[in-house]
Amino acid sequence: ADKLPNVMILATGGTIAGTGATSTTTVGYTAAKIGVERLIEAVPELQKVAQVKGEQVFQIASENMNNEHWLKLAKRVNEVLKKSDVDGVVITHGTDTIEETAYFLNLVVKSKKPVVIVGAMRPATAISADGPINLYNAVALAGSKEAVGQGVLVSLNDEIQGARDVTKTNTITGHTFRAPELGSLGYMVSGQAKFYRSSTRKHTSETEFDVSRLETLPAVDIAYGTANANTLAIDAFAAAGDAGIVYAGTGDGSLSTAVRARLTELRQQGIHINRSSRTGNGPTVRGGENDDDKTDFTVSDTLTPQKARILLMLALTKTKDSKEIQRMFYTY
Numbered sequence: 001a002d003k004l005p006n007v008m009i010l011a012t013g014g015t016i017a018g019t020g021a022t023s024t025t026t027v028g029y030t031a032a033k034i035g036v037e038r039l040i041e042a043v044p045e046l047q048k049v050a051q052v053k054g055e056q057v058f059q060i061a062s063e064n065m066n067n068e069h070w071l072k073l074a075k076r077v078n079e080v081l082k083k084s085d086v087d088g089v090v091i092t093h094g095t096d097t098i099e100e101t102a103y104f105l106n107l108v109v110k111s112k113k114p115v116v117i118v119g120a121m122r123p124a125t126a127i128s129a130d131g132p133i134n135l136y137n138a139v140a141l142a143g144s145k146e147a148v149g150q151g152v153l154v155s156l157n158d159e160i161q162g163a164r165d166v167t168k169t170n171t172i173t174g175h176t177f178r179a180p181e182l183g184s185l186g187y188m189v190s191g192q193a194k195f196y197r198s199s200t201r202k203h204t205s206e207t208e209f210d211v212s213r214l215e216t217l218p219a220v221d222i223a224y225g226t227a228n229a230n231t232l233a234i235d236a237f238a239a240a241g242d243a244g245i246v247y248a249g250t251g252d253g254s255l256s257t258a259v260r261a262r263l264t265e266l267r268q269q270g271i272h273i274n275r276s277s278r279t280g281n282g283p284t285v286r287g288g289e290n291d292d293d294k295t296d297f298t299v300s301d302t303l304t305p306q307k308a309r310i311l312l313m314l315a316l317t318k319t320k321d322s323k324e325i326q327r328m329f330y331t332y
């Protein structure tokens, strides 16, 4: 038989490591309780698809994930993937921000080796817990030749999703991770990776971003557009010294007259403004709902506001030129 691939599991917490009061507790349990060794022991089938090692990086619910966690995790992933005896990395993670960590790593991991992020929607103590099968599939995927060069992947519920386009679409159900309209990349079929498409956007070893010397990221926050929109949030972000603001506009990133006027002033004061959409689907089109050349804003293209925040932070580590930043939004 062929030698098994070496897969390193970096554990960060979440429901996959969560415990509930009873076997029927599927909401209202405690995330981030079980250590990585126990997660591995609970799935003896892992030994059939890979030589696995575990490392506990954090033990948190993913709503507490922050920029400093991301920098630490990215540096560790880059270190681990440099080792000749590591073929792939699996990261266990809470599902609430899995898509953000995935996209961040998709932009800053400097390797073609597979990186797969996995979570669960039911805690480890629940009947029909999904963590064990999700972990099995993630380890198999991270050890597969098929996943090499595909960018950071998210796998739950027998699916393979690309970091750029995946989002959590349902608060409680198992079929929550999807790339609405743009589509998933493939399926895990009895532990075999089946890819049907790949992202056309640059990622991992092809990006211009380098976190190796970064200790912090520029501050970028998101304000949400609604009817009756006001400028309270963007005023507060500006007063706090944010380097950039992502505006999750209505529809194709439309802005109320008052919000447009205030964002235009803030741009003149040097704050970068990225126009995105609260709809969760479709491109926010440059020049569509705003004269972006005149106001010197950038648009998020098809990135959701939470992913536009990540790209804007990383872009601001390289340049302050909004034309350059717009190019990055069309590249990654």
Ligand SMILES: NC(=O)CC[C@H](N)C(=O)O
Binding pocket: 013, 014, 015, 016, 031, 060, 061, 062, 063, 093, 094, 095, 096, 097, 119, 120, 121, 122
């Ligand atoms: N299903 C989950 O993983 C959600 C648990 C928790 N809120 C987290 O994101 O870590």
